[in-house]
Amino acid sequence: MPMLKDPSKKYRKFKPLDLPNRQWPSKTNDKPPRWLATDLRDGNQSLVDPMDGEQKLRFFKMLVEIGYKEIEISFPSASQTDFDFTRMLAEDQRDGGKLVPGIEDVALQVLAPCREELIKRTVESLRGCKKGILHMYLATSECFRRIVFGMSEDQSVELAVKCTKYARSITKDSDDPEIRSTHWQYEFSPETFSDTSPEFAVRICEAVKGAWEPSEENPLVFNLPATVEMSTPNVFADQIEYFCTNMTERKKFCVSVHPHNDRGCAVAAAELAQMAGAERVEGTLFGNGERTGNVDLVTLALNLYTQGVYPDVDFSDINKIIKVVEESNKIPVNERWPYGGQLVVCAFSGSHQDAIKKGFQTRKIEGAKSEDPWVLPYLPLDPQDIGRTYEAVIRVNSQSGKGGVSWIIMNSLGLDLPRGLQVAFSRIVQKEADAKGRELLPREIATLFEDAYHLKQNPRFTLIDYNISAVRAETNTQDKTSVGQPPQTTDTDPRRDSQVQNTSSNKRQFAGVIAIDGIQHPLIGVGTGAISSLANALHSLSIDLDVADYKEHALASGKDVKAATYIECMVSGNPHEKVWGVGIHEDVVQASLIALLSAASGFLTSRASTPKPFKPKHMRDFSASEILALESLNLGSESPLREGMGVDVGGGAGGLNGSSFSGRADRVDISKLEHEAWKEEEKVNGGGVDGA
Numbered sequence: 001m002p003m004l005k006d007p008s009k010k011y012r013k014f015k016p017l018d019l020p021n022r023q024w025p026s027k028t029n030d031k032p033p034r035w036l037a038t039d040l041r042d043g044n045q046s047l048v049d050p051m052d053g054e055q056k057l058r059f060f061k062m063l064v065e066i067g068y069k070e071i072e073i074s075f076p077s078a079s080q081t082d083f084d085f086t087r088m089l090a091e092d093q094r095d096g097g098k099l100v101p102g103i104e105d106v107a108l109q110v111l112a113p114c115r116e117e118l119i120k121r122t123v124e125s126l127r128g129c130k131k132g133i134l135h136m137y138l139a140t141s142e143c144f145r146r147i148v149f150g151m152s153e154d155q156s157v158e159l160a161v162k163c164t165k166y167a168r169s170i171t172k173d174s175d176d177p178e179i180r181s182t183h184w185q186y187e188f189s190p191e192t193f194s195d196t197s198p199e200f201a202v203r204i205c206e207a208v209k210g211a212w213e214p215s216e217e218n219p220l221v222f223n224l225p226a227t228v229e230m231s232t233p234n235v236f237a238d239q240i241e242y243f244c245t246n247m248t249e250r251k252k253f254c255v256s257v258h259p260h261n262d263r264g265c266a267v268a269a270a271e272l273a274q275m276a277g278a279e280r281v282e283g284t285l286f287g288n289g290e291r292t293g294n295v296d297l298v299t300l301a302l303n304l305y306t307q308g309v310y311p312d313v314d315f316s317d318i319n320k321i322i323k324v325v326e327e328s329n330k331i332p333v334n335e336r337w338p339y340g341g342q343l344v345v346c347a348f349s350g351s352h353q354d355a356i357k358k359g360f361q362t363r364k365i366e367g368a369k370s371e372d373p374w375v376l377p378y379l380p381l382d383p384q385d386i387g388r389t390y391e392a393v394i395r396v397n398s399q400s401g402k403g404g405v406s407w408i409i410m411n412s413l414g415l416d417l418p419r420g421l422q423v424a425f426s427r428i429v430q431k432e433a434d435a436k437g438r439e440l441l442p443r444e445i446a447t448l449f450e451d452a453y454h455l456k457q458n459p460r461f462t463l464i465d466y467n468i469s470a471v472r473a474e475t476n477t478q479d480k481t482s483v484g485q486p487p488q489t490t491d492t493d494p495r496r497d498s499q500v501q502n503t504s505s506n507k508r509q510f511a512g513v514i515a516i517d518g519i520q521h522p523l524i525g526v527g528t529g530a531i532s533s534l535a536n537a538l539h540s541l542s543i544d545l546d547v548a549d550y551k552e553h554a555l556a557s558g559k560d561v562k563a564a565t566y567i568e569c570m571v572s573g574n575p576h577e578k579v580w581g582v583g584i585h586e587d588v589v590q591a592s593l594i595a596l597l598s599a600a601s602g603f604l605t606s607r608a609s610t611p612k613p614f615k616p617k618h619m620r621d622f623s624a625s626e627i628l629a630l631e632s633l634n635l636g637s638e639s640p641l642r643e644g645m646g647v648d649v650g651g652g653a654g655g656l657n658g659s660s661f662s663g664r665a666d667r668v669d670i671s672k673l674e675h676e677a678w679k680e681e682e683k684v685n686g687g688g689v690d691g692a
């Protein structure tokens with residue numbers, strides 16, 4: 001059957017109340033209500049498989065741990081399971097909470113219909129407990145009275161009064177000392193209140209009040225359920241305000257609400273109802289319950305919390321709570337559920353991630369402590385307050401941008417990527433996520449980064465050994481003229497900028513051996529610093545890269561501190577072709593050289609025309625002084641340096657003596673000493689060796 005084009009005959013509009021003086025719209029909720037958790041009754045009665053005693057006990061213990069002080073534990077006349085469970089808790093409370101620590105502070109609530117034999121059994125189930133709430137219900141709407149009970153308003157009032165009097169006689173007025181040892185509270189629910197005329201709701205509740213005779217010290221509870229949610233929350237709030245202002249002896253009863261979620265507005269209804277005078281709210285964790293469920297107590301509590309009001313219940317380990325709820329109800333908490341859903345503290349989209357990342361960075365820079373004011377884009381709640389880690393906040397798929405990706409790299413590898421590298425790497429990640437068609441896990445992204453920038457192993461270049469030394473201006477001039485290809489300098493080399501100011505004539509010489517695709521190449525280059533001298537050395541092999549951007553930072557702290565260096569290189573002659581390299585090493589200079597070789601590897605690999613193994617187009621000749629410099633690296637007598645040729649690492653006739661170059665760790669130490677000496681030398685000479 002197609003959907004009706006005009007549903008106006010079939011469905012009736014809810015008639016709003018005429019309440020011109022309504023006060024609730026200008027009220028605010030500044031304190032938590034009395035909470036009643038009904039997971040073990042309303043939640044349980046709606047499950048495919050109701051909980052057994054063991055499951056109920058586990059759930060009950062958790063509710064007590066969270067801090068609930070009123071818990072509806074059962075419908076004792078419904079089943080032996082419920083009756084026995086109620087007996088167990090009643091006895092445990094009597095005995096001081098051996099089974100459930102803290103149970104003494106909890107009022108145990110049980111539900112019964114207006115049927116005397118069922119009320120009797122219900123009261124029996126609580127025998128001996130310290131704090132009991134007997135909850136009785138009777139539907140009051142015209143629909144229920146006519147269709148379900150066939151009762152007039154008068155008959156309904158009569159039944160409610162009769163059962164209340166009976167309940168009173170077997171509880172607070174009982175002669176049985178054990179029954180009288182219980183502190184009894186009485187709760188009456190005009191079921192279907194949301195669909196009941198407000199005048200009749202007041203009438204029947206006044207009658208019940210008269211029958212129970214509550215006191216200000218022990219008020220009764222009128223629980224006003226939206227058994228079926230039928231209107232907008234403002235109409236429900238009007239109904240509550242009408243009830244609160246038209247009932248007499250307001251101090252002798254507490255107004256409770258019990259919203260269901262048929263229209264998806266239960267939380268709003270509960271909140272507006274409190275503004276309208278309700279002091280107590282009944283609901284369940286994550287909104288389990290009949291049909292679309294009861295109002296969600298977690299959302300209500302955390303809505304208060306994020307307004308700066310402590311809700312008197314503790315959700316600081318929300319995952320543990322979700323686990324128990326899901327196992328008990330056998331219904332998963334939806335990923336998008338407010339606060340609790342696994343995706344609600346996650347951002348996949350680029351602009352969200354960027355804003356969140358900046359928010360966290362701002363807090364870090366400001367030195368914000370956990371309790372300091374929370375102002376963070378897109379996140380209304382600090383995930384840590386409910387036991388969620390920040391790592392879970394940013395997740396990456398093809399919708400993600402550089403902000404999220406760099407956040408993951410920062411958190412997994414500790415690397416604070418410069419902006420340009422963030423952009424470059426996020427393209428790689430996006431391509432991968434698109435190709436895989438799914439989210440990439442942090443570990444996968446970290447591996448992608450390590451592979452892209454050769455953090456574990458440079459696939460093509462290996463820095464076998466090197467030395468960096470100061471070169472006098474005259475020597476440099478001589479060098480330039482003595483070689484076939486004059487070395488080029490790179491002004492962006494930060495080593496020079498920061499350390500050799502005002503000494504433009506000072507140069508550094510890189511002398512070293514680098515293996516490319518397994519072939520060792522002796523290299524010499526002169527530049528304004530370590531990086532540019534290596535860049536110039538690579539120029540001599542026609543690897544034409546100029547350093548365009550550079551950033552370094554310390555990695556970790558304490559003894560094992562390392563330097564992380566990021567270098568962006570421009571391909572000479574083509575400013576639009578750029579390649580990034582990353583280097584990590586204990587020695588900051590060596591980190592820079594490794595970064596440059598990482599970029600060089602990316603450069604070679606990006607050129608399909610470059611043969612593998614790499615063969616330089618031409619080799620430069622070395623001057624006598626350069627050969628001396630190379631030989632100071634301990635080259636063996638069989639070194640082919642003098643012929644200026646590349647050397648196969650794999651050995652063979654004419655190959656470099658493997659042992660000469662195998663101890664790279666030793667070499668690194670030597671280099672370090674040399675760098676130290678170099679820095680000392682600079683200091684002594686006021687920033688340049690030529691200064692003397």
Ligand SMILES: CC(=O)SCCNC(=O)CCNC(=O)[C@H](O)C(C)(C)COP(=O)(O)OP(=O)(O)OC[C@H]1O[C@@H](n2cnc3c(N)ncnc32)[C@H](O)[C@@H]1OP(=O)(O)O
Pocket residue numbers: 042045075077078079112113114115137138139148149191227
């Ligand atoms: C809105 C709510 O969630 S209310 C709580 C609902 N929870 C449950 O129903 C779970 C537990 N219920 C049960 O185990 C059973 O329904 C029982 C034990 C209460 C009663 O079982 P039964 O005697 O077999 O009756 P049944 O389940 O068919 O209930 C319907 C009867 O109760 C009557 N009834 C329904 N609500 C009430 C009430 N609040 N007060 C008095 N009678 C009521 C109906 O009019 C009907 O009476 P009828 O048989 O004379 O026509």
Ligand SMILES: CC(C)C(=O)C(=O)O
Pocket residue numbers: 042111137189191192223225226227228258260
């Ligand atoms: C018994 C009452 C409170 C109820 O569960 C409802 O009306 O939804």
